Amino acid sequence: MVSWVRGKCIGKGSFGTVNVAVKKGSGAVFAVKSVDKNACVSAQIESLENEIRILQSLETSPYVVDYLGDDESYESPTKLYRNLHLEHLPGGTVADLATTTTAYVDDDRVLRSHVYCIVSALRHIHSNGIVHCDVKGKNILVSQNSSLCKLVDFGSAKKVLTCRASVSPRGSPLWMAPEVVRGECQGPESDVWSLGCTVLEIVTGKPAWDCSGADTLSRIGFSDELPQFPTRLSELGRDFLEKCLRRDPSRRWSCDRLLQHPFLASVSPPTSSSVNTPTESSPRCVLDWVDSEFEEEEEEEEDIDVESFEESAKDRIGKLAGSSGANWDSDGWMAVREYYSNSTRIEGEKTAGISSAYSDSRRVGRMKERSVWSLLRSVVLPPLGS
Known part of the structure; x- marks a missing residue:
């Protein structure tokens, strides 16, 4: 039974792909994160299965991406996809916002609001006994309400x-x-350090540390250095960073305490209902999406046959208005057939009307992390027994 339709790819990385998708029954738009089980390495499917388990165990939070379901699908004789269905957040990442706009420079309220959301998300997962382990700008997405962002x-x-x-x-x-670089422990306090690095990334538009391979890892793990605090950050902002970037994990502030810090105490909690100027308009029907998320990049072509385009649009409108309904298998769409349904937990009422996105890959996959860690041990760490 055809249940949803895969649209345009909006993210691709070592873990697999992320596409915009639409639920056929309700027309709800969501994001689907997929790994081809017949072509992936074990680390890729392990990472996706881990993400599914973690999100299933979490209660809903306004600051954490919504889990909408998971399934498997055959999409060709050789492709068997494991799929994670997620809320679609259309505003891009805070890292992109920092590097391509002046939003954080022009309005201190946007910076504080986004930091408030990140800290609130971490407080939520830490209270559930979960450590994110990869807090950074690329893993925080902006909602249609530009003041609201979510951890992904x-x-x-x-x-x-x-x-x-x-x-x-x-x-x-x-x-x-x-302490993570040294291989000692990785707990909620480690997420707080990563939070501080992410705030620096948001303010400066670049990572807190210059990338110099093992030398940088040595500085992070075995020196007394701290990242440089930007001068344009307010005194309160610098004090907030100091509470996050303490080398002794036991001296770092918890997320509960950070939410009481004067840098965040005056922030009005942003919600998805208090939408500012949206980054994308919400679709009123499937046809709206044909010229946006689901369309091939037609605008990149130099020559466009306007008459043919108008005739195509009339034809599509006619099919949608006709008694036969929409043609879901037309160009630009891929019908997805569920391989099994027991684990599919899409909540139609919950997903109706959602606009969401889930972009960006994990910058360092597990295999690459092992390589970095092996390099660190061979170059930086003292010999065993010394």
Whole structure:
């Protein structure tokens, strides 16, 4: 039974792909994160399955991407996809916002609002015994309400009860806490360090540390250095960063305390209902999406046959208005057939009207992380027994 339709690819990385998709029954738009089980390496499917388990275990939070379901689908004789259905957030990442706009420079309220959302998301997952392990600008997406952003990409996340020794580091090295680089532990305090690095990334438009391979990892893990605080950040902002970027994990502030910091205390909690100027208009019907998320990049072509385009539009409108209904299998659409339905947990009422997006890949995949860690051990760490 055809249940949803895969549209345009909006993200691609070492884990797989992210596409915009639409639920046929309700027309609800969502994002689908997929890995081809017949072509992937084990780390890719393990990461996706881990993300599914983590999101299933979490209660809904306005600051964490919504889990909408998961399934498997055959889409060709050789392609069997494992799919994670997620809320579609159309505003891009805060990292992109920092590098392509002056939003954070022009309006301090936007910066504070987004930091408030990130801290609130971390408080929520930490209270559920979960550590994200990969907090960075690329893993925070902006909603239609430009004041609201949400934490995404839980492929590296884990459940943790205590800060246990001898951990295998997870995440992106330039955002890792010193104790994670040293392989000592990775707990909620480590996410708070990564939060501080992410605030610096948002303010400056670049990572908190310059990337110089093992030398940078040595500075993060084994020196007394701290990233440089930008002078244009307010005194309150610099004090907030100081509470996050303390080398001793036990001295870092918890997310509960950070929400009481004067830098955030005056922030009005943003909600999805208080929409500012939307980054994309909400579709009123499927046809609206044909010229946006689901369309091939026709605007990149130099010559466009206007008459043919108008005739095509009339034809499409006629089909939608006719008694036979919409043609879901027309050009630009891929029908998806569910391979099994027991694990499909799409909530039609919950997803109706949602605009969402889930973009960007994990910057350092697990295999690459192991390589970095091996390099670190061989170059930086002292010999065993010394």
